[in-house]
Amino acid sequence: xxxxxxxxxxxxxxxxxxxxxxxxxxxxxxxxxxxxxxxxxxxxxxxxxxxxxxxxxxxxxxxxxxxxxxxxxxxxxxxxxxxxxxxxxxxxxxxxxxxxxxxxxxxxxxxxxxxxxxxxxxxxxxxxxxxxxxxxxxxxxxxxxxxxxxxxxxxxxxxxxxxxxxxxxxxxxxxxxxxxxxxxxxxxxxxxxxxxxxxxxxxxxxxxxxxxxxxxxxxxxxxxxxxxxxxxxxxxxxxxxxxxxxxxxxxxxxxxxxxxxxxxxxxxxxxxxxxxxxxxxxxxxxxxxxxxxxxxxxxxxxxxxxxxxxxxxxxxxxxxxxxxxxxxxxxxxxxxxxxxxxxxxxxxxxxxxxxxxxxxxxxxxxxxxxxxxxxxxxxxxxxxxxxxxxxxxxxxxxxxxxxxxxxxxxxxxxxxxxxxxxxxxxxxxxxxxxxxxxxxxxxxxxxxxxxxxxxxxxxxxxxxxxxxxxxxxxxxxxxxxxxxxxxx
Amino acid sequence: xxxxxxxxxxxxxxxxxxxxxxxxxxxxxxxxxxxxxxxxxxxxxxxxxxxxxxxxxxxxxxxxxxxxxxxxxxxxxxxxxxxxxxxxxxxxxxxxxxxxxxxxxxxxxxxxxxxxxxxxxxxxxxxxxxxxxxxxxxxxxxxxxxxxxxxxxxxxxxxxxxxxxxxxxxxxxxxxxxxxxxxxxxxxxxxxxxxxxxxxxxxxxxxxxxxxxxxxxxxxxxxxxxxxxxxxxxxxxxxxxxxxxxxxxxxxxxxxxxxxxxxxxxxxxxxxxxxxxxxxxxxxxxxxxxxxxxxxxxxxxxxxxxxxxxxxxxxxxxxxxxxxxxxxxx
Numbered sequence: 001x002x003x004x005x006x007x008x009x010x011x012x013x014x015x016x017x018x019x020x021x022x023x024x025x026x027x028x029x030x031x032x033x034x035x036x037x038x039x040x041x042x043x044x045x046x047x048x049x050x051x052x053x054x055x056x057x058x059x060x061x062x063x064x065x066x067x068x069x070x071x072x073x074x075x076x077x078x079x080x081x082x083x084x085x086x087x088x089x090x091x092x093x094x095x096x097x098x099x100x101x102x103x104x105x106x107x108x109x110x111x112x113x114x115x116x117x118x119x120x121x122x123x124x125x126x127x128x129x130x131x132x133x134x135x136x137x138x139x140x141x142x143x144x145x146x147x148x149x150x151x152x153x154x155x156x157x158x159x160x161x162x163x164x165x166x167x168x169x170x171x172x173x174x175x176x177x178x179x180x181x182x183x184x185x186x187x188x189x190x191x192x193x194x195x196x197x198x199x200x201x202x203x204x205x206x207x208x209x210x211x212x213x214x215x216x217x218x219x220x221x222x223x224x225x226x227x228x229x230x231x232x233x234x235x236x237x238x239x240x241x242x243x244x245x246x247x248x249x250x251x252x253x254x255x256x257x258x259x260x261x262x263x264x265x266x267x268x269x270x271x272x273x274x275x276x277x278x279x280x281x282x283x284x285x286x287x288x289x290x291x292x293x294x295x296x297x298x299x300x301x302x303x304x305x306x307x308x309x310x311x312x313x314x315x316x317x318x319x320x321x322x323x324x325x326x327x328x329x330x331x332x333x334x335x336x337x338x339x340x341x342x343x344x345x346x347x348x349x350x351x352x353x354x355x356x357x358x359x360x361x362x363x364x365x366x367x368x369x370x371x372x373x374x375x376x377x378x379x380x381x382x383x384x385x386x387x388x389x390x391x392x393x394x395x396x397x398x399x400x401x402x403x404x405x406x407x408x409x410x411x412x413x414x415x416x417x418x419x420x421x422x423x424x425x426x427x428x429x430x431x432x433x434x435x436x437x438x439x440x441x442x443x444x445x446x447x448x449x450x451x452x453x454x455x456x457x458x459x460x461x462x463x464x465x466x467x468x469x470x471x472x473x474x475x476x477x478x479x480x481x482x483x484x485x486x487x488x
Numbered sequence: 489x490x491x492x493x494x495x496x497x498x499x500x501x502x503x504x505x506x507x508x509x510x511x512x513x514x515x516x517x518x519x520x521x522x523x524x525x526x527x528x529x530x531x532x533x534x535x536x537x538x539x540x541x542x543x544x545x546x547x548x549x550x551x552x553x554x555x556x557x558x559x560x561x562x563x564x565x566x567x568x569x570x571x572x573x574x575x576x577x578x579x580x581x582x583x584x585x586x587x588x589x590x591x592x593x594x595x596x597x598x599x600x601x602x603x604x605x606x607x608x609x610x611x612x613x614x615x616x617x618x619x620x621x622x623x624x625x626x627x628x629x630x631x632x633x634x635x636x637x638x639x640x641x642x643x644x645x646x647x648x649x650x651x652x653x654x655x656x657x658x659x660x661x662x663x664x665x666x667x668x669x670x671x672x673x674x675x676x677x678x679x680x681x682x683x684x685x686x687x688x689x690x691x692x693x694x695x696x697x698x699x700x701x702x703x704x705x706x707x708x709x710x711x712x713x714x715x716x717x718x719x720x721x722x723x724x725x726x727x728x729x730x731x732x733x734x735x736x737x738x739x740x741x742x743x744x745x746x747x748x749x750x751x752x753x754x755x756x757x758x759x760x761x762x763x764x765x766x767x768x769x770x771x772x773x774x775x776x777x778x779x780x781x782x783x784x785x786x787x788x789x790x791x792x793x794x795x796x797x798x799x800x801x802x803x804x805x806x807x808x809x810x811x812x813x814x815x816x817x818x
Contacts, residue, residue, distance in 0.1 A: 042629060
């Protein structure tokens, strides 16, 4: 068989039917093929590598894409490097208020639901150092009666430039760096309503600019600012100032053991001041009224003919201490206010003050702090988690300068306020329970009882226009508050 | 008096090194990994002996221009070690992170060692590549990192331009030459280390243009017998500047450590280590010690001499719409 094939091949070759190329040509063709293959191989490698680089670059670009955020700190989005961020946050407080007495001093006390706070907050960061915040309010007592509809207002609108940790500038409408409890977020306050110090003496919010910062690794915080100025417990509106002079505010707060392991690590103490010069008019008196804890009634207001007449100085020592599940916050505030009667020649400087001590104890073992409580085991319906439970207690007083009322020689009288309708002091004690179902939802119940001293009512209502001999203490106020809080 | 002096002597060291052993971050370019991997433990040891503090040094590497932009955009580097001053200048220009005259703070314009751009070719140099002209011939494939994102790539580009300007004259002739050369560049990596991967591990190209220290690393550690180093007739002087990023060092309280970290690069030990990694040391004695063995004598021109400085070179060649964008169309 093999012999046959060889013979056939020989015959074909010799007859010229099959041609064998020269060896030299073969070698050249092989070289060309080899070069061609190498060229194609390079092209394939280049394509592969380009693809590899494109995948790497796509992965790198993916990291640079804005990030959608939906989590503990609310909802929003931010750039990949975190320098630009927008967050949507919210705070809803729906309360039920039940008064212990149907009528106090002849005024009906109406139990009912109240949307105390309905606040969406739009906040964020620009260029990694400029924070902004805008918070409108759709709830609260400024909302009108049933038929007149709600009146929305701006609570916060400011920009905060964090130029350095020790040098920041905040401008717009915001909480002045003055009151300790006031600086605590509305979602973090322990009681449903803040104390007299926050609500009746120190400013709530104001329009202005403040320099502030943290030094010594955050152990010392300072702030100085200039503002339009607001009455005690007041909140300046976004309109033009009615007063020519401005208010100045300053505060230092130290946490000397912050970051350490000692039992004093949670200790903080500070001192704040505000100073201003305000001339009131009959139309805009630039004077406050002081509310009862129920927030519906005033227990003290100046007479209609009294206006602010010059300097207003406030000062407030303040401190807190947190250790494990226990916390206490204490604050004193005093305002020295020049006042004047417009109907007669009478001028004086009155000193009103308030103070409170608020304690909290978290039964479920979470650490107490100036900020809110985040339960270790959020509440679940299957009984695996019960959230965090907290007991709270507070004592507070609000005292009015006795010179507001009386003329020593003639007995009680109207110097700057009528003792028949205004009390000289309010003393309140309160207890409560907070149930943090999770870090967003909280249920609260508070009971608060207030005793008013030296005035505020008369024994015989019909004698209100007569003498002052029937003056008696204002009726006690007993309140049962409850609240549903949703914050994110 | 003696007692006061003694007291002062006891008090000064703890005050002078008040950084408290805080870690520092060195943001560097792509091909310094191996050098700093060896340098950092030496400095940690030195600093421990000098100040009594044990510190940690964190490293970040990538294409130099990209790294510099990251710092300018907020990556909080305590020190930055780049391969061109322009990448540190932008820290002043974009964020005032350090002073404008940062180069005056350390000797040799804050550049403790230098390098140059050379060629790495495959074993036997099959395409007979000897000088820049050979890279621009048809059929030759050259690997260069992207000059827009890599200092290494910028130096290769400028080296080719400078060569052409000296040999053929400036203007259009140099531009034509560099255009031809970049026609032979099939792929652009973002950094020098990526280009090495393309050439060595992916087997692409006939020549890799990169820093002298990088080609020696490839020869010594990544298959030395498969490659040969070619020194062209002329090339560019690569200066590797370093700086403390004042704003972040002050914020972290690491200024003294960061300053010492950079000063130690100029020490005999730092310079020896640079030479070991094929960086050309500034210290003349150390350079002389290694010159014959490691640093062939070739003509080098600086960016200042040929291009009038980095600012100008950047603007004309590498900014968006610049010469490189015009000539590289792949």
